[in-house]
Amino acid sequence: MFQADFSGVIRTILIVLLVYFGFKIILRYFGPMLLKYAMKKMGRKFEQQFNQQFNGAQQSAQQHNINKEGNVSIDKKPRNRRKSNKEVGEYIDYEEID
16 A cells, blocks of 8 residues: 655645646736737627628618619518427316405
């Protein structure tokens, strides 16, 4: 069996503390740069989504302007393809008792 001697325990504790404080110092210096990079990346993504939505709305507005006054266009709703399941159960009408 292995036995833990005092020098091994102290060495392990020192390694854990060294890694902890080293990680803390590295994050202090490189953390803001990582955060700035992540924020720029998210900003670009939001800007791209906004541009897609804005361009889509702008194109649909242009299509509505193409129709001349007096012309009527009807957009039909898609058919409801779901069928009701009438085998769910029976309907029970409840009455309130005073």
